[in-house]
Amino acid sequence: MNDDKVISVDGLTKRFGSFTAVDSISFDVSKGEIFGFLGANGAGKTTAMRMLCGLSRPTAGRGSVAGFDIATQAEDIKRHIGYMSQKFSLYEELTVRENVRLFSTIYGLSDRETAERAAIMFDRLEMTSMRDTLVSDIPTGWKQKLAFSVATIHRPAVVFLDEPTGGVDPLTRRKFWELIYRASSEGMTVFVTTHYLDEAEYCHRISIMVDGRIKALDTPAALKKEYGCRTMDEVFRSVAGGAVRGQ
Amino acid sequence: MSGCAIQVRDVSKSYGSVKALDGVSLDVRPGEMFGLIGPDGAGKSSLYRIVATLQHPDAGSVAVDGLDVASAYRQVRDIIGYMPERFSLYPYLTVRENLEFFASLFGVSVQSGYDLIAPIFSQLERFPDRRAGALSGGMKQKLALSCALIHRPRILLLDEPTTGVDAVSRSEFWDMLATLRTQGITIMVSTSYMDEARLCDRIALIHNGRILDTDTPARLVASLDERLFDASAGDMYALLSQLRGYPGVTDCYTFGATLHVVADASFDPVAATAALTARGLSCVSITPAHGDIEDLFIKLMGHES
Incomplete structure (x- = not known):
């Protein structure tokens, strides 16, 4: 396998009984790439993402994430990736500092590493004064940035972001994407799902899943050209408009 | 005051130390599609619960069709159809049972309201005996809308009906709303998707419990009076950093x-x-650009902080 490929899957398939949720998908994601994983509701995105994160075994096909095999080395994958979703990312009833400590311990960082990285993180996020505040009491925008930083405190090769900006105000959404840009420019691979199609424009490459298969995969510019569309929104409608599932 | 479908005056609501609504006033006119646009935590759902007679404001008043929501709540409930943000149907009842249940709550028959919901409900007719909990997201949404409409409300209150829904289903949902609007139903719909604002007759931008501005989408966009440019370069992140400190x-x-x-x-x-x-x-490349609602929202948020 090429060292530059942080994610590489070939014929990845997941069946539940007679239902094929993910139907033989293949793609590679490079180091430092921001890869947008789009699809209509019910297209199979979540199932595919669960396999990539080592949470679900594929029925067929193979793949590797961060250098580990998704079928046989699921535990190693979990230790070497970051994950953040809109629904769950931080414990609301713990303070900012307690959340950082909890996640860094789960990821196996030493006390010294935790202290060092936490100090850098609080400084970068300008959150030093909020260290001892309960997460439930900090504004949404700060929570988002903190959640991303906590999910990447062990400096994983790849971070999976599952609709990280749903319902978030336009300013916070943009600040969040600046964090993604910075992580990517520092060599971290970012695998992200979103329903905001303007955010799809920020990705280096986009895949669009329809009914379990990848129907389109390219840079936003190339997709717009291929489908003769002005925006990614139009591309998405054109590609996903014929979906059978999710109706 | 007469002439308003929904009239909200100086409404405030706090939960402990959290001020969810802070002196909110707005008028929704009969027959219009009124959008309440703002992010999570802006206070949208609190306002919906107050208008839907489910919660009292700490201060201020709300009238629906001229009826006070506090004193005339029973009459108000017959006039409105309310679709809350969270899935509100009974998951263990079937499609048909849910519809019959909501019709019976309002003392009407499914037949009497059927022509109104037919365009929405037609896709669900194929599986009347499926449990609501087993429907896909898009189908749940159509059933919830059908249940909110079965008693022929004059005013429809929709709280974030398109959250978490993909772009294709979102656009189908807005097509359904446009059809309902032509039947004379007043619609107050909330969303955190700024691009949906342009589908409304008038919108209110809400943030941190306060209304930032209310007007037609076109007039609001026209109120953006700064010079605005589109900029792009090979390395967009570097361009962003460079432009942030650039003179002017x-x-x-x-x-x-x-x-x-x-x-x-x-x-x-x-x-x-x-x-x-x-x-x-x-x-x-730096070229003149046209702003939209999102630009305005960013600008107004900046003024607030």
């Missing part, structure tokens, strides 16, 4: 495939293009 630039943020640059009169896009190219950026 008051704000710069990502906007789809480009950056939006808000600038004062001293900013010269031609000179800036040359200067940024000289600093090593490739393919620099």
